[in-house]
Structures are given as C-alpha cells and as structure tokens.
Amino acid sequence: MGSNNSLAVRCRSLVKSYGSGDAKVTALRGVDLDVREGELLMVVGPSGCGKTTLISIIGAILSQDSGECIVLGHDLQRMNETERATLRGGQIGFVFQMFNLLPSLSAVENVAIPLLINGTPQKMAESRAREAIEAVGLGSRPNVLPSELSGGQQQRVAIARALVHDPKLIVCDEPTSNLDHDTGVAVMDVLRGAGKKHDRALIVVTHDPRIFQFADRIAHMDDGKIIEVTNGASAL
Numbered sequence: 001m002g003s004n005n006s007l008a009v010r011c012r013s014l015v016k017s018y019g020s021g022d023a024k025v026t027a028l029r030g031v032d033l034d035v036r037e038g039e040l041l042m043v044v045g046p047s048g049c050g051k052t053t054l055i056s057i058i059g060a061i062l063s064q065d066s067g068e069c070i071v072l073g074h075d076l077q078r079m080n081e082t083e084r085a086t087l088r089g090g091q092i093g094f095v096f097q098m099f100n101l102l103p104s105l106s107a108v109e110n111v112a113i114p115l116l117i118n119g120t121p122q123k124m125a126e127s128r129a130r131e132a133i134e135a136v137g138l139g140s141r142p143n144v145l146p147s148e149l150s151g152g153q154q155q156r157v158a159i160a161r162a163l164v165h166d167p168k169l170i171v172c173d174e175p176t177s178n179l180d181h182d183t184g185v186a187v188m189d190v191l192r193g194a195g196k197k198h199d200r201a202l203i204v205v206t207h208d209p210r211i212f213q214f215a216d217r218i219a220h221m222d223d224g225k226i227i228e229v230t231n232g233a234s235a236l
C-alpha cells in the first residue's frame with residue numbers, strides 16, 4: 001500500500017453516466033479525490049454537480065463506469081456485489097437527509113440493525129446500540145419510536161446507527177438540510193464528536209454553509225469534477 005496507508009479513499013479519473021443515447025447524463029467527468037484517515041471532509045457544490053453520485057460510488061452503493069476508486073484498501077471495481085455488500089455492511093456507516101429510520105422500531109432497535117445484519121446476537125446488539133445512543137446524547141430515551149422524537153433527535157439516532165458497528169468510513173448525504181440552524185449545528189457537533197477518530201474518515205455532502213466550520217477540508221465540485229480542495233475552519 002505504501003504511501004496510500006493514510007488514505008481511507010482514493011479516487012482517480014472517476015467517470016459515471018446515467019442512461020444512454022440522447023438521454024445520457026454524465027454525472028462524474030473524471031473525479032480525483034483523496035480522503036485521509038482521521039479527517040472530516042465535506043463535499044460541496046451546486047445542485048446536480050454529482051455529489052450524491054460520488055458518495056454513492058465511494059459507499060459501494062453504485063458502480064463507476066471507469067476510473068479508480070479505492071476504499072479502505074479495496075479496489076471497488078474488482079469486487080463483486082457480495083463483496084461490496086460485505087464491505088458496506090461491515091465497514092461503512094451511512095447518514096441520510098431523511099434519517100431513514102424504521103417507524104415501527106424503537107430508537108435502540110433501529111440502531112441495533114447493522115449489528116443484527118452482521119450476525120451479532122440480539123442481546124449484545126441491543127447493549128451496544130444503547131451505548132451508541134448514549135454517545136449521541138439520547139441515553140434517557142432509548143425505547144421511544146422515531147415519531148416521538150424531534151428531527152434533530154431522529155438524526156442523532158441515525159448517527160448512532162451509522163456508528164454502532166464501528167465503521168472505518170462514514171458517508172453522510174445532506175445530514176442537516178431538514179433541520180433548522182441550531183439543530184443542524186448541534187447534530188454536526190454530535191457527528192464530529194462521536195464519529196471522528198484517528199483511523200476513521202467522514203465524508204459529508206452538504207449545501208449548508210452553516211456547518212462548514214466542522215470540516216477539516218472542503219472539496220468543491222462543479223459539473224462532475226472536483227475543482228478545488230480547501231482547508232475547512234476546523235483546520236485553521
């Protein structure tokens with residue numbers, strides 16, 4: 001691995017299109033990006049510039065057309081769907097704009113899901129889920145349903161679910177865009193506080209300039225490419 005040892009993600013000349021013929025849309029036109037272990041990197045840029053496509057490829061949800069994407073030492077293009085599912089389930093955590101909690105399960109049951117999928121026995125999964133819920137500041141309300149929680153609290157549950165299996169990469173798509181200003185900042189504070197570790201990378205796609213203060217570096221995208229990477233406020 002040599003000099004790539006401290007990189008969680010390495011993308012080179014990444015290309016991705018949707019559709020074909022007249023309907024073809026090229027979402028990524030040659031993306032080069034490094035994400036270092038231990039950093040929180042934000043990806044920003046105008047609507048439609050390819051941010052979600054990029055993190056979907058990095059998160060092993062979507063395949064690239066061409067170019068290289070190495071995630072946690074794995075060359076995604078050389079992996080079959082089963083191997084990619086194992087990588088996703090074991091080493092990657094996801095946080096989405098709409099929280100994506102299962103409404104009929106309690107907070108602790110939602111958080112336990114990644115562990116249960118990975119084969120952890122139920123008692124141990126629930127005990128680790130309780131610890132993760134405590135780490136995001138909801139320790140007093142582990143058994144409530146998502147509908148009984150505010151948006152900010154639901155997103156904290158989603159963060160606990162993303163962290164519970166101790167993944168090496170956390171991928172977040174617009175995690176604060178459904179939250180008001182103060183709640184969005186509080187949620188980012190929780191995400192950075194509980195999620196950032198020396199051997200773990202966080203990638204946060206956002207439109208929200210109010211949370212730039214939490215970034216170590218900011219990758220600026222436009223029209224399917226990374227045009228610049230700047231230092232975020234937390235690195236200044």
Ligand SMILES: Nc1ncnc2c1ncn2[C@@H]1O[C@H](COP(=O)(O)OP(=O)(O)OP(=O)(O)O)[C@@H](O)[C@H]1O
Pocket residue numbers: 018019025026027045046047048049050051052053054
């Ligand atoms: N499943 C799809 N089928 C066809 N085109 C798609 C699909 N997903 C995305 N696109 C197109 O690819 C381009 C990049 O989309 P993408 O969602 O990656 O951008 P984005 O920067 O995340 O946008 P936003 O900030 O609005 O979420 C856009 O032109 C979009 O319309």
